[in-house]
Amino acid sequence: MTTSTTTPAGSAIAPRRRRADDVAGLGTARAGIFVAPALILIGIFLLFPAVWTIWLGMTDYRLTGLQAASPEFVGLDNYAEALTDPSFWNSLWLTLIFVLFSGIIGQTLIGFGLAWAVRNIHGWVKGLIEGLVLAAWVIPASVASFLWLALLDRRSGTVNGLLGTEGTAWLIDHPMESIIIFNIWVGTAFSMQLFSSALSAVPPSQIESAKMVGASGWQQLRDVIVPNIKGHILTNTLLITLWTFNTFTPYLVTAGGPNGKTEILSVYIYETAIPGGQLGLGAAISLIMLLINLVIALGYVRVSKGRKKR
Amino acid sequence: MTAIPQKVAANATVRHFLARVAFAIVMTIVGLLFALPMVWLVLAPFDATPSLSLSWPDWTLDNFARLAENPYALRSIGNSLLLGIGTMVIVVVLGALAAYAMSRIRIPGRDGILYGLLLLSSIVTGTAAMVPTYQIITQLGLINSYVGVLLVLAGGILPTVIFILKDFMDSIPKSYEESARLYGAGPFRILRDVVAPIARPGLAFISIWTIVQVWGNFLVPFILLRSPDLQPAAVLMYTFYTESGQADLRLISTFALLFSAPVLIIYFIVNRRYGFRFHGGIKS
Numbered sequence: 260m261t262t263s264t265t266t267p268a269g270s271a272i273a274p275r276r277r278r279a280d281d282v283a284g285l286g287t288a289r290a291g292i293f294v295a296p297a298l299i300l301i302g303i304f305l306l307f308p309a310v311w312t313i314w315l316g317m318t319d320y321r322l323t324g325l326q327a328a329s330p331e332f333v334g335l336d337n338y339a340e341a342l343t344d345p346s347f348w349n350s351l352w353l354t355l356i357f358v359l360f361s362g363i364i365g366q367t368l369i370g371f372g373l374a375w376a377v378r379n380i381h382g383w384v385k386g387l388i389e390g391l392v393l394a395a396w397v398i399p400a401s402v403a404s405f406l407w408l409a410l411l412d413r414r415s416g417t418v419n420g421l422l423g424t425e426g427t428a429w430l431i432d433h434p435m436e437s438i439i440i441f442n443i444w445v446g447t448a449f450s451m452q453l454f455s456s457a458l459s460a461v462p463p464s465q466i467e468s469a470k471m472v473g474a475s476g477w478q479q480l481r482d483v484i485v486p487n488i489k490g491h492i493l494t495n496t497l498l499i500t501l502w503t504f505n506t507f508t509p510y511l512v513t514a515g516g517p518n519g520k521t522e523i524l525s526v527y528i529y530e531t532a533i534p535g536g537q538l539g540l541g542a543a544i545s546l547i548m549l550l551i552n553l554v555i556a557l558g559y560v561r562v563s564k565g566r567k568k569r
Numbered sequence: 570m571t572a573i574p575q576k577v578a579a580n581a582t583v584r585h586f587l588a589r590v591a592f593a594i595v596m597t598i599v600g601l602l603f604a605l606p607m608v609w610l611v612l613a614p615f616d617a618t619p620s621l622s623l624s625w626p627d628w629t630l631d632n633f634a635r636l637a638e639n640p641y642a643l644r645s646i647g648n649s650l651l652l653g654i655g656t657m658v659i660v661v662v663l664g665a666l667a668a669y670a671m672s673r674i675r676i677p678g679r680d681g682i683l684y685g686l687l688l689l690s691s692i693v694t695g696t697a698a699m700v701p702t703y704q705i706i707t708q709l710g711l712i713n714s715y716v717g718v719l720l721v722l723a724g725g726i727l728p729t730v731i732f733i734l735k736d737f738m739d740s741i742p743k744s745y746e747e748s749a750r751l752y753g754a755g756p757f758r759i760l761r762d763v764v765a766p767i768a769r770p771g772l773a774f775i776s777i778w779t780i781v782q783v784w785g786n787f788l789v790p791f792i793l794l795r796s797p798d799l800q801p802a803a804v805l806m807y808t809f810y811t812e813s814g815q816a817d818l819r820l821i822s823t824f825a826l827l828f829s830a831p832v833l834i835i836y837f838i839v840n841r842r843y844g845f846r847f848h849g850g851i852k853s
Binding site: 304 | 596600602604621670673691696699703788821837
């Protein structure tokens with residue numbers, strides 16, 4: 260939108276400068292027309308929802324009934340309701356555990372471990388491992404969730420067969436652990452790929468000199484590898500945190516149950532707003548989620564800016 | 570190494586060996602964890618009597634024939650294709666126009682705007698914006714229609730698309746456009762006949778990436794579509810096995826493979842050709 264408002268005032272005065280800037284002869288006005296449709300779409304479906312959430316969160320908007328036709332302004336009531344509701348705090352706590360174990364610890368550590376394991380091998384083993392992990396990431400979430408439902412099935416699931424734990428209902432007895440493992444399975448590929456490329460960029464000479472002075476594998480990792488890829492670790496952690504925090508796919512495995520034991524924030528918003536019909540309250544919680552996203556994203560910006568400067 | 574006393578060296582070697590064995594065992598377990606569900610996905614559809622546990626199939630192709638007779642399953646794959654291609658067309662056309670203009674015209678703070686948009690798209694995710702999106706689409710009267718789903722998907726994907734395409738457009742030498750202009754070509758013609766062919770790898774990458782994104786997207790069609798006959802495979806697959814306790818495994822396993830195979834094939838072809846070139850929020 261910015262483009263269409265800047266008029267080509269200098270066109271007559273500085274024709275040479277304009278030519279150098281605009282070889283295609285596009286002209287500012289036409290450039291505005293080119294940019295506008297995309298920006299309008301982004302404005303309506305990305306920018307506006309963010310702003311609209313603030314307003315919606317302060318109304319008693321509901322899916323049905325009187326408040327559906329004419330929602331009333333209730334100020335900060337929704338926030339007060341959310342912040343005093345134990346189920347909101349429970350959901351936030353579950354989200355924290357979920358992000359910590361499936362994202363930050365699980366995906367990052369296992370992704371790094373896999374990248375480390377395959378860095379020096381070539382041929383079909385490397386191809387197979389990377390291919391399997393990548394396939395888990397590419398497969399549609401609906402399919403991935405069904406694969407895990409089958410694997411963890413109480414009566415004939417393969418996990419029970421392998422572990423000799425016949426009759427264990429993993430999704431009911433250990434629901435949080437189940438969605439954590441599921442999310443590690445789905446998302447580890449990103450960390451693996453990122454660390455693979457980071458590891459290949461570590462100067463071999465530094466590793467050689469560390470070996471020369473007799474550093475053990477662990478010491479090499481701590482003193483040579485980690486300092487070299489510190490920026491990648493930070494970037495990876497922030498992105499994984501953001502994505503894990505926002506994922507909705509665990510819903511496909513447990514639907515938030517049993518008894519809300521896996522009701523992470525995304526599922527909680529869905530349950531409150533759409534089946535529960537409390538759009539206003541849902542919007543208030545959405546805004547809290549947006550703000551947390553903002554904080555994580557700003558952290559990411561700071562890290563990536565710092566890395567560029569180096 | 571010879572300077573180190575023998576005993577210490579031997580100890581270090583043993584420890585080193587044990588650490589390597591432990592690491593190998595852990596990684597094998599992790600590898601198995603990744604392999605198990607995949608083996609089921611590949612084998613079960615070809616089994617005459619698939620069960621939820623892994624087993625060597627009693628090979629048959631009957632399940633695919635049965636799937637072909639199921640109108641809902643096939644229609645949902647068609648719906649996924651329609652949503653994927655529809656979003657792709659919107660995103661590629663609008664994204665290319667915007668990226669081109671942004672690449673060729675100097676706007677003050679342009680990079681800031683682009684970066685801001687990208688940031689915005691990672692903050693306002695489908696999950697966080699679920700309520701306002703649902704409400705806007707309802708107000709526009711677009712609930713239970715593809716137009717609504719397409720617009721929401723395109724709006725979310727466009728910032729990344731513009732960001733990546735601008736990179737491609739920036740790398741096109743301006744001298745090509747200058748000479749095209751000398752022959753009297755207008756901006757639209759230049760874009761179509763000069764810029765688009767050169768930016769083809771970028772456009773192809775974006776197209777494929779968009780289709781893969783939309784193909785697997787569950788949440789947006791799940792909250793915006795109501796009728797079963799409109800639902801894409803991602804949503805239909807979910808309803809397949811929650812409706813009744815009895816799951817038709819012959820149908821589900823075959824459907825799962827048919828639904829996954831296109832993105833898997835596309836993805837591995839692209840990955841082989843272009844390698845790992847993920848920018849920021851490439852998958853949400």
